[in-house]
Amino acid sequence: MKRRIFSIFCVLVLCLGLLPVTALAIYQAPSGSGTKESPYQISTADELFWFASLVNGTLEGVEQNTAACAVLTADINLSGQTWTPIGDYSAKTRNKYAGTFDGAGHTIDGLKADGGSAQGFVGYMDGGTIKNCTFNGTVTSSGSAGGICGYNYGTIENCTFNGTVTGSGNGSAGGICGSNSNSGTIKNCTSYGKVTSSKGNTGGICGYNSSTVTGCTNNAAVEGYFYFGGICGFNTGTITNCINKGEVKLTASQGRYMGGICGYSTNTITNCISSGKINGTCAAGICAWNSTTGTVTNCYWLTSSIGGTGVYDDDGTQDKVESKTATEFASGEVAWLLNGGTATPAEGETLAWYQN
Numbered sequence: 001m002k003r004r005i006f007s008i009f010c011v012l013v014l015c016l017g018l019l020p021v022t023a024l025a026i027y028q029a030p031s032g033s034g035t036k037e038s039p040y041q042i043s044t045a046d047e048l049f050w051f052a053s054l055v056n057g058t059l060e061g062v063e064q065n066t067a068a069c070a071v072l073t074a075d076i077n078l079s080g081q082t083w084t085p086i087g088d089y090s091a092k093t094r095n096k097y098a099g100t101f102d103g104a105g106h107t108i109d110g111l112k113a114d115g116g117s118a119q120g121f122v123g124y125m126d127g128g129t130i131k132n133c134t135f136n137g138t139v140t141s142s143g144s145a146g147g148i149c150g151y152n153y154g155t156i157e158n159c160t161f162n163g164t165v166t167g168s169g170n171g172s173a174g175g176i177c178g179s180n181s182n183s184g185t186i187k188n189c190t191s192y193g194k195v196t197s198s199k200g201n202t203g204g205i206c207g208y209n210s211s212t213v214t215g216c217t218n219n220a221a222v223e224g225y226f227y228f229g230g231i232c233g234f235n236t237g238t239i240t241n242c243i244n245k246g247e248v249k250l251t252a253s254q255g256r257y258m259g260g261i262c263g264y265s266t267n268t269i270t271n272c273i274s275s276g277k278i279n280g281t282c283a284a285g286i287c288a289w290n291s292t293t294g295t296v297t298n299c300y301w302l303t304s305s306i307g308g309t310g311v312y313d314d315d316g317t318q319d320k321v322e323s324k325t326a327t328e329f330a331s332g333e334v335a336w337l338l339n340g341g342t343a344t345p346a347e348g349e350t351l352a353w354y355q356n
Contacts, residue, residue, distance in 0.1 A: 039069035056088045056095050067098040072106040079110030085123030096126040103133020111137025118150025125154040134160040142169030144178030152177045152184040160190045167197030172207025175220045184211040196223040201233030210236045217243040225255040227263035235265040241352050242272045249279040256282035260301050266291040275302040284312035300324045
């Protein structure tokens with residue numbers, strides 16, 4: 001009898017050993033209640049995984065909360081672990097993040113998101129906000145890939161991504177966001193590293209934009225195949241007051257339509273500059289293809305970055321789209337032009353551009 005009980009015990013141990021690690025994972029809950037007034041206070045990787053699981057509805061015995069709010073109270077390192085995005089969105093999981101995640105000036109290191117759906121720190125955000133945070137890591141997806149967010153229908157502001165974003169399929173890839181759509185806003189964000197895509201729209205800030213991108217700076221190298229640019233690959237929204245410093249080049253010899261700011265645009269690009277080197281065919285200092293409904297206004301590119309025009313294929317409207325030398329950029333002339341030909345702000349306002 002004792003021998004039989006011992007045998008059953010051994011079988012149970014072996015069976016438990018075959019269970020996936022994720023099935024046994026128990027994360028530590030942070031303090032706070034998850035509301036805007038009392039957000040979860042996150043200081044460890046364990047607490048961050050708990051928060052993602054809460055939003056995605058995978059915590060045992062805990063009700064899902066897609067609108068949960070959190071604030072970081074310390075830097076966090078995720079090295080050695082694969083991240084499942086907050087707002088995990090795929091054919092099987094349709095989670096959309098609607099809360100506020102405030103980095104409070106902290107950094108999340110070692111981010112690694114890899115999958116066939118929307119990938120990033122957040123997969124799909126609808127009405128939510130990510131702000132005041134720096135992310136270092138790698139993101140890969142055959143869907144929509146962004147260093148911070150895959151699909152954005154919310155707000156990303158005052159954030160930085162430093163690392164590699166790779167789009168391996170037809171989805172869009174961007175240093176900050178893969179696709180910024182509808183009411184989505186990307187504001188005052190910065191990207192570093194490298195953004196590549198073999199097929200989809202590619203941009204240093206976002207691959208595709210149908211809403212608002214403003215006050216952003218790209219330092220990342222951008223390598224694309226079709227419709228790619230220093231800020232955005234394919235634009236049907238508004239891009240204003242943005243800077244590209246990253247190199248833009250082809251991933252394949254047959255690729256085309258690359259611009260210092262945008263590859264293809266059907267809407268508005270205004271008050272932007274590009275100084276990153278541009279290498280390839282159908283290339284332009286600002287926008288490669290400006291469609292019949294597109295407008296490019298008051299934009300400037302560094303003369304030495306590309307030997308060509310500001311708009312390669314222009315079916316729309318352009319005004320004050322000019323190349324400037326390094327001396328003209330350094331003199332403050334370009335900043336003056338971007339501010340509408342003034343160095344004095346109107347009463348109660350501030351200038352958007354200042355000379356370093």
